[in-house]
Amino acid sequence: MEMFELVQHSIAMGNALDIVKQSAKHVTHSHNEDGILKGLELCGLLK
Numbered sequence: 001m002e003m004f005e006l007v008q009h010s011i012a013m014g015n016a017l018d019i020v021k022q023s024a025k026h027v028t029h030s031h032n033e034d035g036i037l038k039g040l041e042l043c044g045l046l047k
Contacts, residue, residue: 009043 001023004010012024013035021027028039040046 011039011042013039 001020004023004025009026010024011026011028012021013031014021014028014033015030015035016024016027026039026042028042029035037046
């Protein structure tokens with residue numbers, strides 16, 4: 001969780017542990033639901 005404090009866009013996967021999701025600024029879909037793609041779109045790295 002310390003890493004989340006150092007980055008501009010902290011994004012947790014939807015299937016992450018609750019403590020991870022609570023520490024993140026954003027929560028995306030699970031890995032089975034294109035969560036990485038949605039997370040990259042969320043932080044503006046992909047459109």
